Amino acid sequence: MEQRSDLEQARALFTQAIGRQFEFWGFGRVFGRLWALLYLYDGKLTLDEMAAALKVSKATVSMQVRRLERFGMVRRHVRPGDRKDYYEAETDFGKMVKTILRQREKEEFDATFDLVNRSIALVQQAKGAEDRDFVLDRLQYIKRHFDLLDRIVEAILTLDRSGLAGLAAMLQTVRKAKTQDKAEGE
Template identity: 30%
Template sequence: MLGGFSVENDEVNNQWTKHEETIDKFIQVIAKNMNLYGITPSVGRLYGTLYFSDDSMTLDDMRDALKMSKTSMSTGVRALSDMKMVEPSFKKGMRKDLYKSEEDWYKSFTSLFGNRWRHHTETNIEEADETIHELLKLKDNTEDDELKEKIISDIEKLEYAKDYYRWLMKFIRVVESGEVFKYIPKETKTKDD
């Protein structure tokens, strides 16, 4: 009888191990793909670990799970928190800070996409304005008609770029506001599916 229990117990242990390996594999995929959003793989692994954790985690819990320094965990949590992908969690009687992942990936995406794209787009608009300003000064100071024509042509291209960036800012606002979901509805599964 004890032998049967041991074999059954080994099988359950093997199944749990297989489960952990399967989840770890998916966390690696998350980490790898998060660089699309400017997130390092280590921070991506941190998010994946928090996402699949049934309970909120302390920095010590994260350090133990990922075998990384507490400083790295703190930096990663701060970065994820800034992107609204991780939020503080509270548990009565717990003195250490607890964190949990934002489980609404649509919300995380709209926040992350908006922050990243807004910054880059605003920078591009500013750079285009500065370039136009410099080209206009150069145009005013040159007697070379061919150069003046080239400058006028380049300014037209820069104005076109600015039109595109202004359009992109409108798109970013549609994403950030959640209005994008009117046009591209969220995929949702019900318990009956």
Template identity: 25%
Template sequence: MEGEASNRDIRRHIINACIQWARIKGYSDSAGYLRGLAISAKDPVTLDELVQDTGYSKSTVSLNMNQLKNLGLVKRVVIPGDKRHLYAPITDPETIKTNMLDAITKEVQLFCEALNKTESDILAGRDDAKYLLERIASLRQSYEMGKKAIDFLRKQSLDEIKESLE
């Protein structure tokens, strides 16, 4: 019995961390909870098991698991002859690295586009916020350095990154 309680405590930490991740990223708590269950499960979990474990509706679980799949955080596991939807966490380090860098790249691209549009509006005389030009230049320089760091990390293997950190 003590081992079961300990296992539940360990799972709770992972699940709580995943719920916090979901909140930070603007996803639902249910997405974080489901991600935590997938990460902490010993084997791939079925859609029905997730419904039973969470009490969420089948449509809520299905939508959230599809979202997690599209984010590259879980994968659908296919077992020949088994028509159930099984899900497992993505654990391959290179895939995780790529997914993290892709997410950062999207954020950087979004913000750089906003900077460019704002600068164009100011230069076209559509705004009286010329003070923003200096701020935009500074932010653009920071984001360009960020892009270079991302490109550098993409080219490095995890072993090379690990070596440079030791």
């Protein structure tokens, strides 16, 4: 029985960990494992090499790599005279988070926030309903937190490469919201 080196074990554990996190966030385990594999690989890999390394089908790898490309998490390279595509991971974590927030989460946040605002408007029109004030208070409470979340996402999206100024502004927004919640008695 062949014993894996510490480096191979570390790569396997990292790949497993990232796969779990990406699955938790709704991207899928293979999606995360592919990015992790490329992230810890010093060079570029083909679809065949990735499929062999993760013991999954080339079709699965191809589909997930296209998704990774759309989120700016991998880059495709071509070599003159070679028909295969080669891929490498994006290593700027901040850039990846911003792309994901911009392309996936922000759209979903905006749709959710719109529905909450429409709910509040309907409750405000529901004059005389027995539990109107209770429902309105609950919706407005959630709306304040959603507004905070929206400001945090906007702050993250405006971070520059160093990110320090944007991060400081984001933390200040969080502090203000906490102070406001305490003043209103949450």
